[in-house]
Amino acid sequence: MSDQSSGSEKRGSTRRRFLQLAAASALIPLLNIHSRPAHAESLPPLNDTNPTAAGLFYRKSQEGAKAVDGYQEGRKCDNCSLYTASNSGCMLFPGKSVEPAGWCKAWVPKPS
């Protein structure tokens, strides 16, 4: 019986993760990413009170991220597919920088 509930929890977690990635992916075309050049200048930091950042549980550090349900060790902005190393930007937050050691629930693995 506990195996069934454990399997159900795992399927629920996988479904939730899929829905988060689908929602994040759906936002990308709306951001007009391709017409926005990568700027070498520094960008102002993403504010914790940004509604999207808050909704995605953005945290500036791994310590902060560890407290968020769904966080997985080793996931951080600088190994996220949506991160731009040249200006610490994030495709989800145009014009803002994120912390390389930060994280949010929209984290997407880089293609291998």
Ligand code: SF4
């Ligand atoms: S984890 Fe990825 S999507 Fe989330 S803030 Fe960092 S770079 Fe952006």
